Amino acid sequence: MIEFKAVTKRYSNGAIGLQDASFTIQKGEFVFVVGPSGSGKSTLLKLILHEEVPTEGEVYVNGFSIHNMRRSEIPYLRRGLGVVFQDFRLLPNKTVYDNVAFAMQIVEAQPKEIRRQVPVALALVGLSKKAKVYPDQLSGGEQQRVSLARALVNNPSILLADEPTGNLDPAISREIMYLLDEINQRGTTVIVATHEKSIVDDMEKRVISLDYGRIVHDVQKGNYTNEA
Amino acid sequence: MMFKRGIIQMKLRTIKYMVREGFSNTYKNLLMTLASLTMVISSLLIFGVFLMVTVILSFNLRQMEKQIAEIVIWLEKDIAPLEADDIELRLKNDVRVLECNRITKEQAFAELNEALEDPSLLEGYTPEFLSESFRLRLKDVNQIAEFADEAADITGVEDIDFPKDFLERLALILKWINAGSMFILALLLIISVSIISNTIKLTVYARRKEIGIMKYIGANDWFIRWPFIIEGIIIGLVGSVISFVITSYLYNALESYVSSEAVVSGMSLIRMVPLKDIGGQILFVYIIIGVVMGVVGSIISVRKHLNV
Numbered sequence: 001m002i003e004f005k006a007v008t009k010r011y012s013n014g015a016i017g018l019q020d021a022s023f024t025i026q027k028g029e030f031v032f033v034v035g036p037s038g039s040g041k042s043t044l045l046k047l048i049l050h051e052e053v054p055t056e057g058e059v060y061v062n063g064f065s066i067h068n069m070r071r072s073e074i075p076y077l078r079r080g081l082g083v084v085f086q087d088f089r090l091l092p093n094k095t096v097y098d099n100v101a102f103a104m105q106i107v108e109a110q111p112k113e114i115r116r117q118v119p120v121a122l123a124l125v126g127l128s129k130k131a132k133v134y135p136d137q138l139s140g141g142e143q144q145r146v147s148l149a150r151a152l153v154n155n156p157s158i159l160l161a162d163e164p165t166g167n168l169d170p171a172i173s174r175e176i177m178y179l180l181d182e183i184n185q186r187g188t189t190v191i192v193a194t195h196e197k198s199i200v201d202d203m204e205k206r207v208i209s210l211d212y213g214r215i216v217h218d219v220q221k222g223n224y225t226n227e228a
Numbered sequence: 229m230m231f232k233r234g235i236i237q238m239k240l241r242t243i244k245y246m247v248r249e250g251f252s253n254t255y256k257n258l259l260m261t262l263a264s265l266t267m268v269i270s271s272l273l274i275f276g277v278f279l280m281v282t283v284i285l286s287f288n289l290r291q292m293e294k295q296i297a298e299i300v301i302w303l304e305k306d307i308a309p310l311e312a313d314d315i316e317l318r319l320k321n322d323v324r325v326l327e328c329n330r331i332t333k334e335q336a337f338a339e340l341n342e343a344l345e346d347p348s349l350l351e352g353y354t355p356e357f358l359s360e361s362f363r364l365r366l367k368d369v370n371q372i373a374e375f376a377d378e379a380a381d382i383t384g385v386e387d388i389d390f391p392k393d394f395l396e397r398l399a400l401i402l403k404w405i406n407a408g409s410m411f412i413l414a415l416l417l418i419i420s421v422s423i424i425s426n427t428i429k430l431t432v433y434a435r436r437k438e439i440g441i442m443k444y445i446g447a448n449d450w451f452i453r454w455p456f457i458i459e460g461i462i463i464g465l466v467g468s469v470i471s472f473v474i475t476s477y478l479y480n481a482l483e484s485y486v487s488s489e490a491v492v493s494g495m496s497l498i499r500m501v502p503l504k505d506i507g508g509q510i511l512f513v514y515i516i517i518g519v520v521m522g523v524v525g526s527i528i529s530v531r532k533h534l535n536v
């Protein structure tokens with residue numbers, strides 16, 4: 001489903017994003033990507049999303065070859081991926097409902113289908129009551145749940161989250177992580193880059209640890225530091 | 229069959245969505261819309277004033293050309309009247325000829341008499357000392373030299389007279405005016421497009437987050453571009469209509485000024501093309517340019533942000 005083969009990402013200014021990284025992630029896995037700031041977590045996710053392309057090595061995602069892809073294919077790659085960012089990235093002039101519906105309009109879903117799926121996604125993240133509200137009237141945790149609903153509404157096979165709780169307080173962070181776990185239970189592959197040590201330790205998921213762009217640990221049921 | 233219909237329905241739905249987005253963005257970003265609109269209008273007005281000057285100038289030069297472009301064909305002094313009739317028939321039947329007046333010796337004598345301040349100078353002369361002539365105008369001024377050459381070969385024709393140098397110079401001037409105005413108009417157009425795309429760039433910049441989000445969700449480029457293009461079309465259309473209204477107003481004001489001057493001074497130096505004759509064309513040109521500016525401006529300014 002996702003395969004990195006000896007991937008190196010060097011940015012144009014010479015900075016190393018990722019160095020000789022190889023791993024596979026199977027369908028239905030839940031993976032934390034951890035590491036100090038600048039260790040390459042975001043780079044790893046960006047490569048999956050084709051926001052960046054590898055300098056060396058090969059990246060395969062859902063059958064697409066990221067290292068060798070036509071520009072016109074990118075939207076189709078992305079339609080199979082749900083993405084959640086630290087800063088939520090909601091459209092401020094659209095309601096919660098419209099933000100979520102927007103993701104379906106883009107893939108030209110039937111209006112009937114949109115009317116059916118959007119409430120389901122909002123219910124999943126517990127925001128049914130806030131459908132008509134605008135993003136700036138929501139708390140950070142609620143906004144992140146909207147962006148989760150948007151990421152999920154098209155039933156992506158993979159959900160990518162780059163520090164989804166980076167702007168949230170610990171209790172809310174935990175809620176979001178459990179929500180991600182729930183989504184994973186339904187069969188979606190979930191990959192989360194995070195700094196949340198205690199949550200990572202508690203959840204006992206697969207952990208890929210990066211340092212200076214290298215994979216230093218890749219442990220099933222791991223924890224944040226993996227020193228044990 | 230079902231499948232095909234599905235695709236068509238989807239496209240229609242998406243088109244509807246894009247048109248709606250285009251309109252609502254135009255309205256929601258009112259400040260930017262007004263800024264772009266101002267740019268479109270000022271570019272079109274500069275463009276329009278220049279266009280108008282060119283049109284009026286070349287119209288007047290052409291009028292002048294027409295007035296001046298008279299060929300006089302002198303016949304031999306002792307030509308037989310029948311032969312002269314033949315030549316007249318031949319000239320009048322030529323498809324290139326617009327009008328042809330025969331000036332008899334008597335008419336020529338009378339004219340000369342009138343033209344001279346001191347009629348006593350002609351005392352003792354009879355019309356017989358003058359030659360008969362034809363004064364012609366052609367439908368197409370440009371054929372004049374060729375026509376004159378041919379006429380010179382007709383037996384019985386003594387001499388041909390037409391303002392050769394003057395007409396050649398005028399044609400040259402007209403050519404330069406045309407070429408120069410094309411150049412300046414093109415230049416104005418390029419400048420306008422770049423100004424407008426810069427203005428639109430601001431609106432796009434304000435919405436780059438939105439574009440980024442659309443890209444991450446998997447929107448393709450045209451899906452993102454179209455609402456901006458529709459916005460550009462709206463701005464271009466509204467801008468060109470407003471510019472046209474302003475232009476017409478100015479043009480009418482100028483026209484009535486020119487004709488009132490003509491009343492005062494008894495003659496007018498410039499003649500205006502009536503607005504109703506060129507209004508449609510101006511509106512058409514404005515709309516085309518306005519819409520092209522809007523669309524090209526949008527495409528240029530969105531381009532950079534699509535590469536994520």
Ligand SMILES: Nc1ncnc2c1ncn2[C@@H]1O[C@H](COP(=O)(O)OP(=O)(O)OP(=O)(O)O)[C@@H](O)[C@H]1O
Pocket residue numbers: 011012013015016017018035036037038039040041042043044
């Ligand atoms: N667009 C870019 N251009 C140049 N260098 C970059 C770019 N993006 C990231 N880098 C560099 O690549 C390295 C890895 O960055 P990355 O963003 O992947 O780290 P990260 O693990 O996500 O860090 P953080 O926890 O702070 O988000 C860093 O040294 C960073 O400076």
Ligand SMILES: [Mg+2]
Pocket residue numbers: 041042043162
């Ligand atoms: Mg990061």
